[in-house]
Amino acid sequence: MPGAGYTQPASADAMVSVASLSHVTLRYGDGPREVVALNDVTLSIAKGERLCVLGANGSGKSTLASVICGLLAPDEGTVSLLGREVFGANGVDIDGYRLARHEIGLVFQNPDDQIVTSIVEEDVAFGPENLGLAPDEIGVRVDRELRRVAMQDYARSDPSRLSGGQQQRVAIAGALAMEPRVLVLDEPGALLDVRGRRGIMRVMDTLHRDGVTIVHITHFVEEALAADRVVVMNHGHVMLEGTPEQVFSHGDDLGSLGLEMPFTARLSTTLRDRGLDVPWTCDDDVLAEALADTLGPKQARVDADGQAHEPQAAEPAPRTAIQVDRVSYTYHDTDGRNALDDVSFPVAQGASVAIVGQTGSGKSTLMRLICALEAPDQGRIVVNGIDTATRRNRRQLHGKVGYVMQHPERQLFAETVLDDVSYGPHNMGLAPEEVRRRCDHALALVGLVGKEDASPFQLSGGQQRLCAIAGILAMQPDTLVLDEPTAGLDPRGRAQLERILDDIHDHGVTIVRVTHSMNVAARAQQVLVLSQSRLLMQGAPQDVFCAANKQMLHDAGLGLPDALNWALRLGLSEEPLSMDALVDAVMHATRPTISKAPSGAKGVDVRGV
Amino acid sequence: MFVAFRLKMGQYWPGQSILHRMDPRAKAACALAIMVSVFFVHSVPQLAFAWAVALALVALSRIPVGKVLESVLPVVAMLVILAVCNLLLVRTGSTLVRLGPLTITSGGVWAAVLYSLRLVAAVMAAALLLLTTTPTQLTDAFDAGLAPLSRLGLPGHELAMVFSLMLRFIPTLADEASAILDAQTSRGGALAEGSVVRRVKAVVPVLVALLASSLRHANGLSRALDARCYEGGATRSHWHPLHMEVHDWLALAVTVVYVVVLILLG
Numbered sequence: 001m002p003g004a005g006y007t008q009p010a011s012a013d014a015m016v017s018v019a020s021l022s023h024v025t026l027r028y029g030d031g032p033r034e035v036v037a038l039n040d041v042t043l044s045i046a047k048g049e050r051l052c053v054l055g056a057n058g059s060g061k062s063t064l065a066s067v068i069c070g071l072l073a074p075d076e077g078t079v080s081l082l083g084r085e086v087f088g089a090n091g092v093d094i095d096g097y098r099l100a101r102h103e104i105g106l107v108f109q110n111p112d113d114q115i116v117t118s119i120v121e122e123d124v125a126f127g128p129e130n131l132g133l134a135p136d137e138i139g140v141r142v143d144r145e146l147r148r149v150a151m152q153d154y155a156r157s158d159p160s161r162l163s164g165g166q167q168q169r170v171a172i173a174g175a176l177a178m179e180p181r182v183l184v185l186d187e188p189g190a191l192l193d194v195r196g197r198r199g200i201m202r203v204m205d206t207l208h209r210d211g212v213t214i215v216h217i218t219h220f221v222e223e224a225l226a227a228d229r230v231v232v233m234n235h236g237h238v239m240l241e242g243t244p245e246q247v248f249s250h251g252d253d254l255g256s257l258g259l260e261m262p263f264t265a266r267l268s269t270t271l272r273d274r275g276l277d278v279p280w281t282c283d284d285d286v287l288a289e290a291l292a293d294t295l296g297p298k299q300a301r302v303d304a305d306g307q308a309h310e311p312q313a314a315e316p317a318p319r320t321a322i323q324v325d326r327v328s329y330t331y332h333d334t335d336g337r338n339a340l341d342d343v344s345f346p347v348a349q350g351a352s353v354a355i356v357g358q359t360g361s362g363k364s365t366l367m368r369l370i371c372a373l374e375a376p377d378q379g380r381i382v383v384n385g386i387d388t389a390t391r392r393n394r395r396q397l398h399g400k401v402g403y404v405m406q407h408p409e410r411q412l413f414a415e416t417v418l419d420d421v422s423y424g425p426h427n428m429g430l431a432p433e434e435v436r437r438r439c440d441h442a443l444a445l446v447g448l449v450g451k452e453d454a455s456p457f458q459l460s461g462g463q464q465r466l467c468a469i470a471g472i473l474a475m476q477p478d479t480l481v482l483d484e485p486t487a488g489l490d491p492r493g494r495a496q497l498e499r500i501l502d503d504i505h506d507h508g509v510t511i512v513r514v515t516h517s518m519n520v521a522a523r524a525q526q527v528l529v530l531s532q533s534r535l536l537m538q539g540a541p542q543d544v545f546c547a548a549n550k551q552m553l554h555d556a557g558l559g560l561p562d563a564l565n566w567a568l569r570l571g572l573s574e575e576p577l578s579m580d581a582l583v584d585a586v587m588h589a590t591r592p593t594i595s596k597a598p599s600g601a602k603g604v605d606v607r608g609v
Numbered sequence: 610m611f612v613a614f615r616l617k618m619g620q621y622w623p624g625q626s627i628l629h630r631m632d633p634r635a636k637a638a639c640a641l642a643i644m645v646s647v648f649f650v651h652s653v654p655q656l657a658f659a660w661a662v663a664l665a666l667v668a669l670s671r672i673p674v675g676k677v678l679e680s681v682l683p684v685v686a687m688l689v690i691l692a693v694c695n696l697l698l699v700r701t702g703s704t705l706v707r708l709g710p711l712t713i714t715s716g717g718v719w720a721a722v723l724y725s726l727r728l729v730a731a732v733m734a735a736a737l738l739l740l741t742t743t744p745t746q747l748t749d750a751f752d753a754g755l756a757p758l759s760r761l762g763l764p765g766h767e768l769a770m771v772f773s774l775m776l777r778f779i780p781t782l783a784d785e786a787s788a789i790l791d792a793q794t795s796r797g798g799a800l801a802e803g804s805v806v807r808r809v810k811a812v813v814p815v816l817v818a819l820l821a822s823s824l825r826h827a828n829g830l831s832r833a834l835d836a837r838c839y840e841g842g843a844t845r846s847h848w849h850p851l852h853m854e855v856h857d858w859l860a861l862a863v864t865v866v867y868v869v870v871l872i873l874l875g
Contacts, residue, residue, distance in 0.1 A: 071835050098840075106836035112781050113829025116774060116837075118621070118744040125848040127837040138848040156623055160780045174837065373791050395799075403795035410785065411792040413817035423814060427797030457821065471796065 017080070018182050018213050019068050019104075020044040024077035026063055026236075037063040038074060039236035045182065045215060050208045052227035053217045054247075056258025056490040057461055060236040061217045065108070065186040068215055070100040082181060102131060105175030108186040109488075111159075111167030120162075120170050121146065121155040127178040138177075145173035148210075149203050163359045165196020172203055182213045189220060190488050193359065193516035195557060201226065219490040221248070221262045225282060232257060248282045258492035263562050263579070270583050276590065291570055295589050320382075321479055321510040322347040322370060327379035329365055339365040340376070341533040347526065352511040354521035354541075357530030358557035363514045364483065366530065370512060371481050372397035384478055399428050402477030406484050408468035409461070417443070417459070417467050418452040424475040435474075442474035446500055462493040466500075473504065480504060482513040486520075518545065522561040522577040531556035546575050620680060622740045626671040627856065633746035634753045635857035639864040640738040646868045647727040655874045656726055662867060663730045672740050680736035681729060688728055692721040748773035749851055767841060774830070782823065789818045 026038040037060045045051055045068070055061035066072040070081055079087040081100035086093045108114065117123045121142050128138040146152045149169040159167055168188055175183060185204070189197035201223060208214055208226075216227065224230045230247040232240040234257045240247050248254070248265045261269070265282035271291075272280060278290040324347075329340040340362045347353050357363050368374050369381055372394035381388045383401055388394050405411065414420035421442055425435040443449050446466040451459065456467050465485075472480070485501070486494045498520075505511050513524075521527050527544040529537040536556055537544050545553075545560050547568055553559060560568070563582035564575055572589050576582040623629075628636065643662070650659050667677055701716030742750070752769035759765030793814045799807065839845075 066832075069836060071832060101836065102838055106832075108829070108832065108836075110829050113826055114833040116777060116830070116833065118777050122743065122745045122848070126839075129845050129848055130838040130840065132844055132846045134846065135848050135850060138846070142848070158621070160777075178838070368791060371791075371795050373794060398795050399797045401795065403792060405788055405792045408792065410822055411789055411796075411814075411818050412821065413814045423793075423798070424796035427799070475796065 016046050017044045018047050018082055019215075020078075020080045021067065021074075022078040022080075024067065024074045024079060026067065026072065026074040036236050038067065041077075041236070041238055043231065043238065045213060047181075048211050048213055050204070050214045050226070050228045051216065052224040052230045052244075053215065053233060054219065054221065054224050054230055054259060055217075055233035056219060056492050059233040059258070061233045062108075062186055063236075064233065065106070065184050065215070065217050068182070069104045069106045069184045070097045071106070073097070102178070103181045105178055105180030105183045106186065107168070107171045107175050107183070107188050109188070109190045111164055111171055111191070114171040114174070115159045115167060118158055118160070120151065120157050120159055123159060123170060124174045124177050127174055131178060141177040141179070142173075145176045146170075148176065148206060149173045150199075163196060164192045165199045168192060168196065168200055169203060172200070176207075176212075180212075182215065183207065184215045184217070186217045187219070188216075189218065189223065194518075194559070195358070195516075197223070219259065221254070221259055221491070224248075225262055232259070234258070244282060249280065258490055260491040266579060267566065267582065270579065271586060274583060274587055276587065288566075288569055291586065295570060295572075295586075319349040320346050321349040321351065321384065322512070323380070323382040324366075324370070325380045325382070327366075327369065327376040327381060329369060329374070329377050331365075338533050340369070342379070343530075343535045344379070345528060345535060345538050347510060347512065350505075350508050350510055351526055352505050352524045353513070353526045353528060354524035355512065355514045355528045355530060356516070356518065356521050356558055357536075361530040361556070362533045363530055367403070367481050367483055367512070367514060370479075371401050371403040373403070399424060399475040400478055402472040402475060402480045404469055404472055404480065404482040404485055406487060407465075408472070408485075409456075409464035411468055411471070412456040412464060415455060416453050417448065417456050417470075420456050420467060421471045421474050424471055428475060438474045438476060439470075442470040445473055445503065446470045447496070462489055462496075465489065465493075465497070469497075469500070477509065479510040479512065482511070484514055484516065487516075518559055518561045519563075519578075521545075522563075529553070529556060529558065541577055542575065545577055620739060621743050622672050622676055624671055624741065626669060626741065628666070628670040628737065628741040630856075631741075631860060632851055632853050632857040633742050633750035634851060635853060635861055636738060636742060637747070637750040637754070639860055640734050642864050642868055643734040644731040646871050647731040649868075649872050649875060650723070650727040650730075651875055655871055656723065658871060658874055659727060659730045663733045666737055667733065670737055670741050672737070676740065677733060677736055680740065681732050684728070684732045688725045691728075692725045695720040695724060744773060744776040746849075747776070749847070753851070764841075766845075770839075778826065781826070782819065785822050786815070786819050789815050789822070793818075 021041055021043045024038055024041045025036065028035045028037055039060075041060075041064065043064075053061050053064060063072065067074055067079060068081075070086065073079070073087050073092045077087070078085060078089075081096070082103055084093070084096050084100065086096035086100055115123050116126055124142045124145055125138050128141055133141075142155075143152070146155055149172050151166060151169050151173060154162065154166065154170075159170055162170070172183075172185075172188070185200075188200050192200065197220070204214060204216065205226065216223065218224065224247070225244050227244060230240070230242065230244050231238055232247060232254070239257060240250055240253070248261055251261050251265065251269060254261055260266075262282050264284045264287055265280075268278055268280050268282075268287050271278050276294065278287060278294065281287050281290075324343055324345050327340055327343045328338055330338050343362075343366065355363050355366065369376055369388065370383065372381075372383065372388045375389050375394065383397055386393050386397055388397065412420055414423065418439055421439045422435050425438045430438070439452075440449075443452065446469055448463065448466055448470060451463070451467070456464060459467060469485070482501075486497055489497060501511060501513075515521050522541045522545055524541060527537075527539065527541050528535060529544060536552065537549065545564055547564075550560060550568070559565070561577050563578055566582055567574060567576050567585055570586065570589075572585045574581075574585040574588070576585045647659055650656055667674065696713055696717045697711060699717035699720045700712065700714055702714045702719070704712055704714050705718065706713040739747075748769050751772050752766060755765035755768055757765075758768070798811050798814055
């Protein structure tokens with residue numbers, strides 16, 4: 001029995017607490033480069049509890065995860081895992097750590113690194129095999145855990161062909177198959193799309209019901225709402241602690257900690273600020289109920305199905321930046337299925353375009369073609385008046401069209417930030433002074449001035465991304481194509497990058513970006529919806545994201561922006577796409593007498609505000 | 610280049626044929642014997658026999674012929690070059706064609722045909738092994754092959770684990786390589802143009818980035834192995850422990866007979 005080592009009954013306190021940290025401090029590096037990752041952290045995790053640790057990147061939350069699951073010993077303090085003191089005044093108890101690890105499971109960010117074999121069920125069996133269990137027992141556990149994470153149909157699949165969300169569920173099954181008494185999930189959704197994250201959250205709900213103790217580390221505040229208790233970390237300190245409701249009532253503080261408030265909490269705060277009599281809450285059911293009382297009977301939806309959204313009348317068209325004309329493309333190594341099938345659309349000069357679609361819908365292929373990395377099999381793509389059909393033309397476009405790949409920090413290679421950023425302009429054959437001028441400008445744009453001589457590999461994760469993006473901006477592209485540029489960034493990093501992109505767009509650069517977030521897509525000027533290699537819809541956000549399209553978007557694995565979902569739930573006649581528009585719509589609906597149009601009559605169309 | 614690599618390694622094709630159900634150790638031994646035996650092939654009857662057995666094995670595996678061909682194809686380009694060299698350079702036998710400086714002899718034709726066909730037979734055996742054996746089984750077979758090392762106290766089990774991880778990470782790194790290649794190309798890195806020196810220089814930004822990426826994976830992987838209590842191979846149990854069944858011993862015996870007959874045919 002692996003648990004035999006610590007069955008001696010300890011104090012009553014230790015019986016309920018599966019892990020407890022007392023005044024724990026942990027430092028990385030030494031001398032001037034020393035970083036205090038954990039600073040006097042005291043924390044106790046109760047059996048069966050669902051604890052959420054929130055924090056921005058660099059707040060020490062990942063280090064905390066490693067300490068809780070026994071992978072790192074601190075420098076100071078006391079650590080007890082599963083009732084046994086493994087670190088304290090007597091130093092490290094190596095045996096204790098080893099035994100504790102047998103009963104604490106860990107799932108972390110990158111599913112790629114956690115899956116060690118090439119077949120799903122064999123991977124789930126890996127942990128139990130390491131524990132030396134009997135084959136029959138392993139079989140039972142593999143079967144049970146794959147079922148629990150709803151992956152039983154993929155038991156014989158190759159993990160590298162699964163989506164990130166599915167891979168992450170396999171990783172969770174692999175951890176659960178070791179029957180841990182605590183499961184630590186270190187940002188399990190950071191690299192996933194919305195759908196994948198939702199799948200992980202559902203699995204966590206199931207585990208919580210089954211009585212598994214869960215420590216969930218994340219920077220997505222919405223995910224904290226389901227926890228029993230929330231701990232907010234900043235600079236290695238525990239800053240806030242309490243129920244989600246308690247923690248999120250410190251709205252303003254969260255901003256300074258690099259976090260944000262959940263949508264519902266922001267909505268109720270704003271509505272209260274505008275004088276509406278609703279309780280402050282971060283529970284959407286509570287808010288919806290309160291609003292239903294205030295709003296009275298649902299208004300008849302004037303703008304309901306049937307009345308199709310006419311595309312806006314063609315205005316005098318500005319110059320076209322990108323013309324995609326009946327494009328099809330097939331990868332040679334696949335079974336002949338088109339990666340893109342007869343896709344056509346124009347992009348105006350200086351526009352901002354959002355591309356949305358599920359994994360495998362053809363988004364990445366479309367980006368590669370627009371960036372002139374490949375020519376379409378059929379049809380034509382003309383960028384800045386240059387047809388991408390020939391290799392020579394494509395060469396001309398490299399640099400004119402900037403391509404920010406997913407996780408662009410993976411392209412960093414040079415010894416210094418300046419060298420890396422100058423790679424592109426240098427390849428363009430510019431004079432050294434001009435190269436330097438452009439690099440300085442690009443670094444100023446992303447806020448990395450002063451880091452020129454640092455090694456890109458020593459920057460923080462967020463800074464690495466900005467450095468990579470600077471390397472593309474330094475080529476001064478007319479068109480910037482980005483693949484999920486904010487993936488993996490915390491709220492502060494996301495906000496910073498959005499500001500930079502807005503700034504670049506204001507300077508007349510055409511922006512085409514793939515995004516998983518409908519809220520982000522709703523801020524673009526033009527939305528393209530891809531589904532199964534085809535262009536399902538395109539148009540202005542208010543034409544794509546409307547009640548009439550809800551089902552079609554759902555079928556394509558997508559959804560509506562939060563604001564619109566709220567409006568539909570409340571039965572508002574307007575279709576707001578942003579928080580501000582939603583608040584206006586709610587205020588508008590609560591004062592029908594002031595409104596010019598009586599409720600039920602033709603609703604004032606504020607879409608697109 | 611990277612994509613081709615990705616496709617050919619560890620392409621397991623699920624199935625229930627007798628080849629799929631064989632013990633991986635026996636299967637690997639048989640496949641190795643067949644691959645080595647082709648070098649004894651020098652005559653038409655031998656070639657016919659080797660091919661007949663190879664095709665019979667493909668039939669036994671119940672893997673679509675197209676799938677097997679797909680695995681063999683990458684080698685074909687190399688074989689064609691080899692065949693052309695044989696055709697032009699071998700000067701034995703009677704002269705068939707003389708075209709300026711080019712002479713094609715009957716010996717050259719025979720060498721071109723023989724060397725290509727027998728190598729294709731060997732590659733087919735290797736492809737069948739990879740197609741019918743899961744990477745885990747392959748690793749177990751590898752582990753068994755390294756058993757003498759382990760008995761001497763050398764890290765045989767750990768080497769087998771490394772082998773398994775290699776199979777697992779090749780597709781991942783191949784994908785990353787092509788993403789980085791795209792990124793650097795769109796930054797004007799001329800990877801497929803210019804002189805050799807320029808091309809080699811242009812590869813550096815891709816290789817360094819890929820190396821950094823591998824290190825990141827290595828870090829993550831070590832954390833994962835720790836968290837999943839991997840403490841070296843010796844203490845592990847196996848979900849599907851290997852058992853040599855009657856049909857495995859039979860297969861080994863048949864393979865021995867095959868090799869003997871093949872040599873006798875010569």
